[in-house]
Amino acid sequence: xxxxxxxxxxxxxxxxxxxxxxxxxxxxxxxxxxxxxxxxxxxxxxxxxxxxxxxxxxxxxxxxxxxxxxxxxxxxxxxxxxxxxxxxxxxxxxxxxxxxxxxxxxxxxxxxxxxxxxxxxxxxxxxxxxxxxxxxxxxxxxxxxxxxxxxxxxxxxxxxxxxxxxxxxxxxxxxxxxxxxxxxxxxxxxxxxxxxxxxxxxxxxxxxxxxxxxxxxxxxxxxxxxxxxxxxxxxxxxxxxxxxxxxxxxxxxxxxxxxxxxxxxxxxxxxxxxxxxxxxxxxxxxxxxxxxxxxxxxxxxxxxxxxxxxxxxxxxxxxxxxxxxxxxxxxxxxxxxxxxxxxxxxxxxxxxxxxxxxxxxxxxxxxxxxxxxxxxxxxxxxxxxxxxxxxxxxxxx
Numbered sequence: 001x002x003x004x005x006x007x008x009x010x011x012x013x014x015x016x017x018x019x020x021x022x023x024x025x026x027x028x029x030x031x032x033x034x035x036x037x038x039x040x041x042x043x044x045x046x047x048x049x050x051x052x053x054x055x056x057x058x059x060x061x062x063x064x065x066x067x068x069x070x071x072x073x074x075x076x077x078x079x080x081x082x083x084x085x086x087x088x089x090x091x092x093x094x095x096x097x098x099x100x101x102x103x104x105x106x107x108x109x110x111x112x113x114x115x116x117x118x119x120x121x122x123x124x125x126x127x128x129x130x131x132x133x134x135x136x137x138x139x140x141x142x143x144x145x146x147x148x149x150x151x152x153x154x155x156x157x158x159x160x161x162x163x164x165x166x167x168x169x170x171x172x173x174x175x176x177x178x179x180x181x182x183x184x185x186x187x188x189x190x191x192x193x194x195x196x197x198x199x200x201x202x203x204x205x206x207x208x209x210x211x212x213x214x215x216x217x218x219x220x221x222x223x224x225x226x227x228x229x230x231x232x233x234x235x236x237x238x239x240x241x242x243x244x245x246x247x248x249x250x251x252x253x254x255x256x257x258x259x260x261x262x263x264x265x266x267x268x269x270x271x272x273x274x275x276x277x278x279x280x281x282x283x284x285x286x287x288x289x290x291x292x293x294x295x296x297x298x299x300x301x302x303x304x305x306x307x308x309x310x311x312x313x314x315x316x317x318x319x320x321x322x323x324x325x326x327x328x329x330x331x332x333x334x335x336x337x338x339x340x341x342x343x344x345x346x347x348x349x350x351x352x353x354x355x356x357x358x359x360x361x362x363x364x365x366x367x368x369x370x371x372x373x374x375x376x377x378x379x380x381x382x383x384x385x386x387x388x389x390x391x392x393x394x395x396x397x
Contacts, residue, residue: 014045047165053148093120110157311354314342
């Protein structure tokens with residue numbers, strides 16, 4: 001489908017678009033909506049766009065950047081690129097890479113017989129009927145470079161006045177893109193380092209020391225067996241790789257089962273399954289995650305790390321969830337007797353040769369899954385506590 005040139009452009013129409021961008025493109029809360037509305041407005045002003053793409057690099061541990069593509073009459077295409085893309089021939093030999101490198105626009109008027117077809121993508125575009133191509137840098141205030149590309153299939157390519165109109169919106173578009181990118185970067189970093197739920201709370205303003213709430217949750221506290229001895233005999237980089245692969249056995253499973261990873265503590269992991277209603281359902285979900293994790297760790301032990309084992313405590317209780325720390329250095333975490341109780345059970349798991357232990361408060365919600373192992377005196381608790389192990393788990397002595 002072609003974009004229709006609705007007539008000659010006017011200065012007031014382009015000014016209206018730039019003012020809309022300068023005002024923050026408020027009618028478009030999502031980045032794909034910004035691109036869709038901007039492109040539609042440009043077409044309505046008489047710029048015969050066939051394809052517009054925006055490439056924005058991100059600060060993310062797994063994603064190098066995001067790409068949004070607009071075509072008239074179609075939904076915005078959105079994709080994410082891993083860091084490996086930067087090393088591919090397709091990227092290195094592209095106009096986008098040239099713009100990143102030089103901070104200068106790349107224009108190729110493909111209808112010009114003397115046009116340099118110096119990027120493979122231009123041959124592909126010409127075969128699709130594209131007559132003109134423009135890649136422009138989106139310069140952020142911190143010096144970062146991002147890219148927007150525009151193409152047309154208008155006979156003869158873009159006119160000089162059309163190019164001037166596109167260039168007029170580049171700087172205000174960069175400001176909108178930067179604001180949206182900063183917000184997303186903050187969200188991604190908080191998700192990465194404190195978890196999604198905690199990150200949302202922080203972004204919502206829960207950043208003062210003492211901003212705490214009491215929540216009811218199923219508590220997950222796990223630990224790798226023999227980590228201290230392992231750390232003593234393994235080179236640091238080998239140890240870090242081991243820890244990463246060990247946590248890969250747990251974290252995706254925990255997240256898939258609706259929990260929040262609260263903290264890593266060396267080789268230990270604390271997670272919570274918030275209980276808002278159906279307590280038995282949440283506990284069954286936590287147990288399903290525990291069994292899946294145990295299977296993952298057993299597979300990792302069999303394939304690459306013989307003897308790798310872990311211990312896990314499952315408990316239900318109230319925890320204090322929020323900001324704790326000193327002055328301007330805070331930690332978003334959860335504390336309370338229930339967390340301490342889970343920590344004591346986890347230590348007991350090692351003594352009993354068990355992989356997964358549960359408190360009576362947790363086990364009662366999973367009938368047929370657990371068996372009572374007895375009553376034990378736990379450090380810090382004056383009354384003996386009944387502890388449960390999985391019915392089908394064989395202890396390792």
